[in-house]
Amino acid sequence: MNLGNTFSAVGDKRDLKGGNLGAQAEPGRVQGDYLWAALIATLALALRVFVAIYFVSEPVWDGHYYHFGAARLAHGLGYSEDVFRLGQWVWKPWTHYPVGYPFFLSLFYRVLGTHVWVATVANALVGSVTVFAIHRIALPSLGPIRARVAALIAAFHPGLVLYTAVVMSEPLAAALTIFAVWAVTSTRPRFLGLVLGGVVLGLSVLVRPSALLTIPLFFFVVAGDFKKKVLSTALVGVFCFAAVLPWTYRNCRRMDGCVLVSTNAGWNLAIGALTTTGRFQPLRASDGCPVVTGQVQQDRCFWDVGMKVILRHPIAWLKLAPAKLSQTFDHESFAIEYLREGNPSIWPESRRVVYRERLTFVHRLVLVASGLCLISLSLKRRALKTVGIYVQLTLLVALLVAAKFLFEQEIHPFFWVALAFPLIALLPLPGRPFFCGPVAFGLGFLALTAMTHIVFFGDDRYHLVVTPLLCVLVAAGLRAPGNSMLPRGTDQQPT
Numbered sequence: 001m002n003l004g005n006t007f008s009a010v011g012d013k014r015d016l017k018g019g020n021l022g023a024q025a026e027p028g029r030v031q032g033d034y035l036w037a038a039l040i041a042t043l044a045l046a047l048r049v050f051v052a053i054y055f056v057s058e059p060v061w062d063g064h065y066y067h068f069g070a071a072r073l074a075h076g077l078g079y080s081e082d083v084f085r086l087g088q089w090v091w092k093p094w095t096h097y098p099v100g101y102p103f104f105l106s107l108f109y110r111v112l113g114t115h116v117w118v119a120t121v122a123n124a125l126v127g128s129v130t131v132f133a134i135h136r137i138a139l140p141s142l143g144p145i146r147a148r149v150a151a152l153i154a155a156f157h158p159g160l161v162l163y164t165a166v167v168m169s170e171p172l173a174a175a176l177t178i179f180a181v182w183a184v185t186s187t188r189p190r191f192l193g194l195v196l197g198g199v200v201l202g203l204s205v206l207v208r209p210s211a212l213l214t215i216p217l218f219f220f221v222v223a224g225d226f227k228k229k230v231l232s233t234a235l236v237g238v239f240c241f242a243a244v245l246p247w248t249y250r251n252c253r254r255m256d257g258c259v260l261v262s263t264n265a266g267w268n269l270a271i272g273a274l275t276t277t278g279r280f281q282p283l284r285a286s287d288g289c290p291v292v293t294g295q296v297q298q299d300r301c302f303w304d305v306g307m308k309v310i311l312r313h314p315i316a317w318l319k320l321a322p323a324k325l326s327q328t329f330d331h332e333s334f335a336i337e338y339l340r341e342g343n344p345s346i347w348p349e350s351r352r353v354v355y356r357e358r359l360t361f362v363h364r365l366v367l368v369a370s371g372l373c374l375i376s377l378s379l380k381r382r383a384l385k386t387v388g389i390y391v392q393l394t395l396l397v398a399l400l401v402a403a404k405f406l407f408e409q410e411i412h413p414f415f416w417v418a419l420a421f422p423l424i425a426l427l428p429l430p431g432r433p434f435f436c437g438p439v440a441f442g443l444g445f446l447a448l449t450a451m452t453h454i455v456f457f458g459d460d461r462y463h464l465v466v467t468p469l470l471c472v473l474v475a476a477g478l479r480a481p482g483n484s485m486l487p488r489g490t491d492q493q494p495t
Helices: 034-054 062-074 100-112 116-156 158-165 170-186 190-207 209-220 226-254 265-274 295-312 314-319 321-329 334-342 349-374 387-408 415-426 437-455 460-465 467-476
Strands: 080-085 088-093
Touching: 034 116, 034 158, 062 080, 062 100, 062 116, 100 116, 100 170, 100 190, 116 158, 116 170, 116 437, 116 467, 158 170, 158 334, 158 349, 158 460, 158 467, 170 190, 170 209, 170 226, 170 437, 170 460, 170 467, 190 209, 190 226, 209 226, 209 437, 265 295, 295 314, 314 321, 321 415, 321 437, 321 460, 334 349, 334 460, 349 387, 349 415, 349 437, 349 467, 387 415, 415 437, 437 460, 437 467, 460 467
Parallel strands: none
Antiparallel strands: 080 088
């Protein structure tokens, strides 16, 4: 199977022929439609600013450390803490948590002060520009109508909206990754786009190191033949690492050893190996690292602990995968629990339950609806005579039956669709659509998110990184039947 025939990238001439991507934008409108993008982003901003102010609460859990680190940076103290040693306070550099999000917040703290509402309003800005970027990456291949639909879903997605009030890094990491895709696909000359895309992706890595895993996915969004795609993807990776290396150099100088971004990889691997629930559980010295002298040494020690547990009991570790994926994809509750922990007075049990149910329902609906991008139906007479239409109808019925089954189950194992959709996209099914760059990237990102949290541990906040791209997948599946890609053998099949 030719990978180039499986996923067609933005800029590939096949994407502009034959109606395979649904109604295409007119050339002038591909670069236009800014008014709609700005309008939807403005609506998203207004809604998020309201949430940022109304639901603001004391930062808790990891959010406490992000806020603390940002305040230290804003006060010119570097990414650090003060520790009490030998009767005096000593400055100590940090690198356990990635620096990107605290640094971003510190830019606002320097101007407006180190107030929590500053962080949440900054999150509101991130959410609104993410909506704008979703529209821009969807427009060239999905056309103006579906690009607006993708942006509108992202703008009003309740999970994304409520997460504005949570001082956590996932929205910024998602925004930077999407901006990297936009830079690569829209900037001219193309080499400049690769530079900008790589640098922006590097910034995303500084926020969330697992963004490094998305580098191969840029193969699906860069233009050109196979060799050019490989070269362009490699260049994105080079510029991504170039953006990260100054921070790595700082770590090598300041810390007790070299580390690329942060010292939580070994920590998370150990948690993923030792967890009994599939989600986070605190590590203790008794877990295998009783004596450590620095953050890097501690991270390497816990990495060794995690690897030993995995290699000693590989089957038991693999059996944890369903629980980890369930924690990641089956529900959406982290924002509610975070805000309730920070301000219990505005979250009585009745409101907590209702909000959890509503957020979870919308998340599940968007996750299932994203599978529509895998299906191509045509009402043209000649297409009805081909096997492709029957295969695609069968796939549609299977999706509807699976959705009904998952919604009716008591445990609601929706994580199976996160695994199934990327795999189905790889199958050479008759009548299947070609996948434009953003759709291919989104499906790949969904698969990477699942694989990452099989290795480490799960939590529903981790799917928030891929949620904006799920909005693109939903919009891509809303193609008009007469404009869908025709099955192979018809006269409008792309060459």
